[in-house]
Amino acid sequence: MNRVIKRPDWEVAQVVQRFGSTFATQHKMPARHWQTLWALRDCRTAVLGGHIEYCGECRSIQRISYNSCRNRHCPKCGGLERELWIQAREEELLPVPYQHIVFTIPQELNIWCCYNDAFCYDLLFKAAWRTLRTFAADPCYLGAQLGATMVLHTWGQNLSLHPHVHCIVPAGGLTPKQVWKKPRRKAGFLFPVKAMSEVFKAIYLKDFMRAWNGNKLKIPPDAPLTKAEKNAWRRQRYDQAWLVYAKAPFRTPKTVVEYLGRYTHKVAISNQRITHISDQHVRFRYKDYRQNGKQKIMQLNGTEFLRRFCLHILPQGFRRMRHYGILSNARKTEALAAARENLGVDSPEKSTKAQRKAQLLEQYFPDLPKTCNSCGCIDSIRQLRFAPGGTARAPPLVIGELGK
Structure with missing residues (x-):
């Protein structure tokens, strides 16, 4: 059709x-x-x-x-690539529940992202994965190697800077003997959210402060300069509650694919959200999550709209979709075969990118x-x-x- x-x-x-x-x-x-x-x-x-x-x-x-x-970053491009990417991920799905976990850094780090975007975003990926890997290695929760697909988003609904990573995680992992192991928790979330928040905060701040003290970062205006000011800033960040959000597990692998389609290859704002462009202003729809996602209209000066849009242009060559653990490119072929054998399912018939592209064009x-x-x-x-x-x-x- x-x-x-x-x-x-x-x-x-x-x-x-x-x-x-x-x-x-x-x-x-x-x-x-x-x-x-x-x-x-x-x-x-x-x-x-x-x-x-x-x-x-x-x-x-x-x-x-x-x-x-x-x-x-173009709202008109990427549709075909998105569909090809989703089809490739569909071939990798396992017949297990999947969890959606979001890791967000506090807004006080936004100014640092403006001056050190590649470092801050890369550290966001690493801290999120190290947090998941730490809990997965604990026998109290899983005691196996996990896998994760992560997608970076840097925007909020109003185009403000809001860096966070969406993680899609299968419920289970492989032991060193290549045996599939289910999580100890029978239902609900894979790992405790509050505990993950504390571990994520500690990992991120430790590496961030090491880079700052090692003069490896560009210092934004009005940033703390003396040792005492740095320590005070660090204590304030540790006292903050960092946000780690976990949604209820997906019901079926098919649901995972449909959900991924909304997040991969997404840009800061779609053309469909823009409602009017005048000689001076741009109006667009946004969801106000402080009021349960109520639809509202925001009006910005045209140059302010472009300034906010440019906040979300990623560094050259930066990968905003990454795979870790048993889903990494280096391991997934062997790991997924072992997982399917343990779960008693056959491996799907693989298709080439050219075949998938021809099929989509015909469809x-x-x-x-x-x-x-x-x-x-x-x-x-x-x-x-x-x-x-x-x-x-x-x-x-x-x-x-x-x-x-």
Whole structure:
């Protein structure tokens, strides 16, 4: 069945087009931020090139399509990659319950993330995994090696900075003898949430303070400088209650896949949430979780919207989806085979990425034109690419070639 998607009335690309020049003069930003904004602005326009579908018999043009920017922060890109990623994870699911756990750092660390984003986000991943691994190794809870899939999100609903990682964890693990072991807790959460919060806080702060004292971090304005001020800041962070949130276990592996689809390849804000763009402001929908997720409308100045959006542009090459333990790339083939053997299930038939891609294209685009609208010839549609920089009607050279 073909999926019908309504094109949104407003897009992030239009915000960049309208306010990007003003924003560039008001803010000093890293080059990667500008590269991302311009990529979003030019996505699916003639600036990036594209291809022409034409009839091989009468040479009439059927359709002109423009290339996507393929930037991972673009709200219009990543749909196909998301589906491919989900299908690959579906082949790795085990017939056991799965737990969703979220690790969040306090807002006092947000300013440090602005100046040391790669370090702070990488440490967030490491601290979360070390916390899970510590509890999984304890025989009181599991006594085996765990696995986890983690996804980094840096935003809140209002586009403010809110770094946290979503962890999808199977309920169980493998012993050193490759035997699948179920958790000691018969129902509910894998590990105690309050205890995880304390361990997570201790691990994160220990490595953070080591880097700070070792002069390996960029110091934000107004940060503590003297030893006494640093110690006071550290004590305040230890006295805080760090948030570790655990949702009820998923009921079926299929539910896990559907849930992952909402979190992987997600960007700070979707085009569907933008309700209006004026000459000065941008309005968008958001959920106010302080009022049980009530839907509200927020209005921001156009340049402020872009400033908040840029807070969530990740460092070049930073991996925001990671796999650990028995689900890591180095171990999952052997570990999943051992787990399935212990659980008494067969391994699913694996497919290549090319096969999955062809299947998805056939599923979502079964009605691609194959017959010419002008002369009615069947299976006569051909494609011709044109280079970036063409006009809205495509480069004249290409049109001339088609007319020969």
